[in-house]
Amino acid sequence: xxxxxxxxxxANRDAVEACLRKLDKAGHDQLVLLGDxxxxxxxxxxxxxxxxxxxxxxxxxxxxxHDEAVATAAGERMHASARFGVDWTxxxxxxxxxxxxxxxxxxxxxxxxxxVHANAHAPASWGYVNSRLAATHSLAATDAxxxxxxxxxxxALYHGQAGQAACFTPQPGFAMPLAPARRWLAIPGACGQPRxxxxxxxxxxxxxxxxxLTFLRVPYDHDAVAARILAAGLPAELARRLAGGQ
Amino acid sequence: MPVKxxxxxxxxxxxxxxxxxxxxxxxxxxxxxxxxxGPLLMKLPRIGYGEAATQIVGFEVERMLMPVLAGPHVxxxxxxxxxxxxxxxxxxxxxxxxxxxxxxxxxxxxxxVAALGALAATALQDLHRQGAVHxxxxxxxxxxxPAETGGEARIVLIDFGLxxxxxxxxxxAEQFHVPIGTGPYIAPEQVLGVRNDPxxxxxxxxxTLYHLATxxxxxxxxxxxxxxxxxxxxDPPPPRALKPDLPRWLQEIVLRCLxxxxxxxxxxxxxxxxxxxxxxQVPLTERAGRTRRDxxxxxxxxxxxxxxxxRALAAPATQHLAQAPLLMVAIDLKHEDxxxxxxxxxxxxxxxxxxxxxxxxxxxxMRTARIGMDSNLxxxxxxxxxxxxxxxxxxVRPLQLDEHRVTFHVLEAHDPAExxxxxxxxxxxxxxxxxxxxxxxxxxxxxxxxxxxxxxxPCTATVVRVRGEPQAP
Numbered sequence: 001x002x003x004x005x006x007x008x009x010x011a012n013r014d015a016v017e018a019c020l021r022k023l024d025k026a027g028h029d030q031l032v033l034l035g036d037x038x039x040x041x042x043x044x045x046x047x048x049x050x051x052x053x054x055x056x057x058x059x060x061x062x063x064x065x066h067d068e069a070v071a072t073a074a075g076e077r078m079h080a081s082a083r084f085g086v087d088w089t090x091x092x093x094x095x096x097x098x099x100x101x102x103x104x105x106x107x108x109x110x111x112x113x114x115x116v117h118a119n120a121h122a123p124a125s126w127g128y129v130n131s132r133l134a135a136t137h138s139l140a141a142t143d144a145x146x147x148x149x150x151x152x153x154x155x156a157l158y159h160g161q162a163g164q165a166a167c168f169t170p171q172p173g174f175a176m177p178l179a180p181a182r183r184w185l186a187i188p189g190a191c192g193q194p195r196x197x198x199x200x201x202x203x204x205x206x207x208x209x210x211x212x213l214t215f216l217r218v219p220y221d222h223d224a225v226a227a228r229i230l231a232a233g234l235p236a237e238l239a240r241r242l243a244g245g246q
Numbered sequence: 247m248p249v250k251x252x253x254x255x256x257x258x259x260x261x262x263x264x265x266x267x268x269x270x271x272x273x274x275x276x277x278x279x280x281x282x283x284g285p286l287l288m289k290l291p292r293i294g295y296g297e298a299a300t301q302i303v304g305f306e307v308e309r310m311l312m313p314v315l316a317g318p319h320v321x322x323x324x325x326x327x328x329x330x331x332x333x334x335x336x337x338x339x340x341x342x343x344x345x346x347x348x349x350x351x352x353x354x355x356x357x358x359v360a361a362l363g364a365l366a367a368t369a370l371q372d373l374h375r376q377g378a379v380h381x382x383x384x385x386x387x388x389x390x391x392p393a394e395t396g397g398e399a400r401i402v403l404i405d406f407g408l409x410x411x412x413x414x415x416x417x418x419a420e421q422f423h424v425p426i427g428t429g430p431y432i433a434p435e436q437v438l439g440v441r442n443d444p445x446x447x448x449x450x451x452x453x454t455l456y457h458l459a460t461x462x463x464x465x466x467x468x469x470x471x472x473x474x475x476x477x478x479x480x481d482p483p484p485p486r487a488l489k490p491d492l493p494r495w496l497q498e499i500v501l502r503c504l505x506x507x508x509x510x511x512x513x514x515x516x517x518x519x520x521x522x523x524x525x526x527q528v529p530l531t532e533r534a535g536r537t538r539r540d541x542x543x544x545x546x547x548x549x550x551x552x553x554x555x556x557r558a559l560a561a562p563a564t565q566h567l568a569q570a571p572l573l574m575v576a577i578d579l580k581h582e583d584x585x586x587x588x589x590x591x592x593x594x595x596x597x598x599x600x601x602x603x604x605x606x607x608x609x610x611x612m613r614t615a616r617i618g619m620d621s622n623l624x625x626x627x628x629x630x631x632x633x634x635x636x637x638x639x640x641x642v643r644p645l646q647l648d649e650h651r652v653t654f655h656v657l658e659a660h661d662p663a664e665x666x667x668x669x670x671x672x673x674x675x676x677x678x679x680x681x682x683x684x685x686x687x688x689x690x691x692x693x694x695x696x697x698x699x700x701x702x703x704p705c706t707a708t709v710v711r712v713r714g715e716p717q718a719p
Contacts (some may be wrong), residue, residue, distance in 0.1 A: 168415035179306035
């Protein structure tokens with residue numbers, strides 16, 4: 001089975017569509033959305049509808065902190081620009097859409113795979129897997145062979161070993177066979193808000209039979225999305241970040 | 247409890263035909279599968295209590311690496327899986343023997359050592375180009391596959407249990423606080439934990455060639471970390487001290503491979519293969535003339551400076567080092583055109599300037615008759631071959647290149663395009679530069695050499711032309 005993974009879509013329709021075109025071409029049997037469907041971007045309603053339809057036809061969708069903030073009370077711990085974005089986003093969504101976001105699970109386990117937005121050890125407190133220590137905690141909290149996380153926007157691949165987990169920065173487009181006797185934690189990288197200096201949208205493809213994982217980067221017209229962010233009256237900083245991949 | 251293996255057993259569709267080898271690290275079986283024709287080999291690591299952790303991790307490494315490797319210098323990966331608790335991996339069974347038995351016949355003649363070394367270096371170049379470093383090059387991991395009909399003998403690299411791939415997580419990188427490699431062969435920087443330098447394989451191949459050529463190991467067979475680190479400051483006896491009739495060029499090549507500092511070794515396996523195939527063109531340095539090991543004073547000085555040296559060597563290689571290409575310029579000595587010659591000079595210079603490690607091979611083709619023997623001597627009694635070599639040297643002189651960076655080759659063939667392409671293939675050339683000549687009657691009839699080279703070259707090919715003049719491709 002081939003599983004396509006998108007994380008941190010962040011209401012960026014163009015990035016999602018570009019990734020799906022690439023993934024459809026490569027071929028996949030299942031879609032997994034690793035949370036943060038909304039926030040920052042100009043197209044929350046489109047992305048939520050897309051995710052709902054995908055879920056209805058078998059996709060796995062987990063809840064991200066932005067989804068939760070939009071669906072419930074505004075996130076008090078968020079940056080000012082993020083909070084403004086949350087309020088704006090909430091206004092774009094219908095009650096039905098918000099209710100659907102509220103009902104999303106924090107994590108989903110399928111066979112030897114765990115899907116969760118932030119981490120496996122405390123998924124509801126939204127701690128980032130942005131260090132070897134954090135990855136070690138997350139790997140210790142599950143017996144899944146492969147954990148997929150979002151939240152952290154830069155692509156990364158961790159593996160468990162004696163002592164702290166090891167970290168690897170994947171090369172896009174290279175199918176990596178993952179040792180079956182090891183446990184792995186993969187962060188595909190942000191689809192709608194890349195922050196590793198590369199503005200191209202990120203996604204990943206897992207082949208469960210070959211046990212190989214491919215990280216992908218897909219260029220898209222981020223200037224068009226930036227223009228829509230500005231037109232919507234969202235903070236200019238959010239538009240700038242898309243072009244720089246920051 | 248590990249699975250008990252027996253003849254005739256089925257393991258995930260593979261039938262066990264016969265046990266081949268009961269090694270310390272793994273069991274090998276000859277297997278067959280209806281969907282995978284050809285002789286197959288199944289490798290099953292020994293698992294269970296008391297097995298060394300490096301062995302088990304080594305098998306995981308091999309399982310990750312083999313599916314991403316391709317080409318004629320590695321065994322073809324077929325499948326891998328787990329049967330209950332027993333992991334397994336199936337690959338093509340490559341015919342032939344490793345170089346291990348040859349050690350009993352060492353010292354071998356220099357020409358034989360060079361020929362085997364060239365095959366091994368060509369295989370390593372293929373591996374390095376794919377982003378992998380073997381890190382356990384030794385005679386028992388170099389398999390000599392005999393020539394098949396229409397082909398040539400080649401060396402196939404086996405056992406990737408200690409290897410590193412630049413696009414894969416390295417499971418061995420920090421798990422073991424001991425040097426990972428095989429005592430006699432391990433490169434100095436590898437002793438210090440560097441696992442991503444392709445030139446470590448050139449050091450190990452140097453040890454292999456030293457052993458084959460002299461019958462002795464350059465650094466003995468140390469086991470402890472202290473013993474392994476000795477090669478950081480103690481130089482091996484020069485091969486000619488053990489075997490005085492060994493040619494100087496071979497000592498030059500072997501000692502260059504064994505340099506402690508990777509920067510002093512060959513930049514790429516292709517360049518090493520090139521020298522092993524062209525002994526007459528190996529520039530001899532002080533290494534070729536060495537008659538004994540360095541004196542105590544020099545060794546003591548290196549010993550005292552070893553910490554600084556270790557720090558410098560242990561710094562991870564920041565860029566992939568296989569980026570020292572071999573450029574080939576094809577020169578037509580028969581039809582000299584000053585404007586085209588200038589344009590070709592400029593293109594070569596530009597290409598060499600952008601990559602400081604690059605080397606240049608100047609090649610020309612001497613036409614021979616299609617049928618019959620050609621006398622090598624012209625009417626005046628002067629060797630035509632030498633005349634062309636002199637002309638090639640003269641052609642390259644304006645570029646003012648260091649002689650270590652340039653070699654000269656006169657090919658004798660009746661079909662120039664075929665000869666150039668074949669040369670580029672065997673010498674592992676990365677980039678061919680050649681001039682486009684003007685339209686002539688002969689060309690119109692025979693087709694242009696440059697067009698055929700561009701179409702058939704195994705690498706990048708650039709056709710240089712003079713701006714503004716109407717020319718055929």
